[in-house]
Amino acid sequence: MKLIILVTLAIALFCSLSNALLIPRLALSDQEVINLLITNETSSSNPGEIISPSNREIWYVGQHVNVTFSQEKPNETVSIFFFNQTGTLAGGPLTRTTFDFVVPPDAVSRPNESSLLIAVKRKNRYLQAVDAVIIKVLPAK
Ligand SMILES: *[C@@H]1O[C@H](CO)[C@@H](O)[C@H](O)[C@H]1NC(C)=O
Ligand SMILES: *[C@@H]1O[C@H](CO)[C@@H](O)[C@H](O)[C@H]1NC(C)=O
Ligand SMILES: *[C@@H]1O[C@H](CO)[C@@H](O)[C@H](O)[C@H]1NC(C)=O
Ligand SMILES: *[C@@H]1O[C@H](CO)[C@@H](O)[C@H](O)[C@H]1NC(C)=O
Ligand SMILES: *[C@@H]1O[C@H](CO)[C@@H](O)[C@H](O)[C@H]1NC(C)=O
Helix, strand or coil: CCCCCHHHHHHHHHHHHHHHHHHCCCCHHHHHHHHHHHHCCCCCCCCCCCCCCCCCEECEEEEEEEECCCEEEEEEEEEEECCCCCCCCCCEEEEECCCEECHHHHCCCCCCCEEEEEEEEECCEEEEEEEEEEECCCEEC
């Protein structure tokens, strides 16, 4: 069974480097940053501060869903999307912990695969962290 998987260590390293060297990732969109970081050959997801949904949750196209973080971070912004499948679905300042959207058709998982929900967090536009949860997205019920 093929799963889309994350290089957690690479992301952690990348984020810490970004912080240490203060590399502004202004030139790269969130999607481009993530495409650089993720390959299809590796380890496990890294939910980080995402407390809901949990790994392996099943979502249906058209469903209203919430993504909930463990804490507010007023100085950070977040952008939420499915890796390699959708544009940004929800986001904005982390002055709240819950972000909602409707699951779009583009997010449907390929047969025997799952989709990877990504949350990119930035502070002053500098990359802070990338949280990721594996979701099985099925066509509308
Ligand atoms: C990803 O998988 C495809 C097919 O399974 C393979 O051809 C490709 O080399 C893989 N890419 C990486 C970066 O491992
Ligand atoms: C999403 O969260 C809001 C509260 O922040 C709640 O009112 C709503 O019912 C939740 N929706 C789902 C689908 O869980
Ligand atoms: C958030 O920003 C405010 C004002 O810019 C600053 O006073 C505060 O220390 C910042 N908080 C964190 C956690 O960086
Ligand atoms: C991204 O999506 C395209 C088209 O759906 C697919 O061919 C490609 O393998 C995907 N890349 C990764 C890394 O999953
Ligand atoms: C999905 O998995 C089942 C059982 O593991 C297998 O029989 C089927 O051929 C797989 N389908 C695809 C499209 O890989």
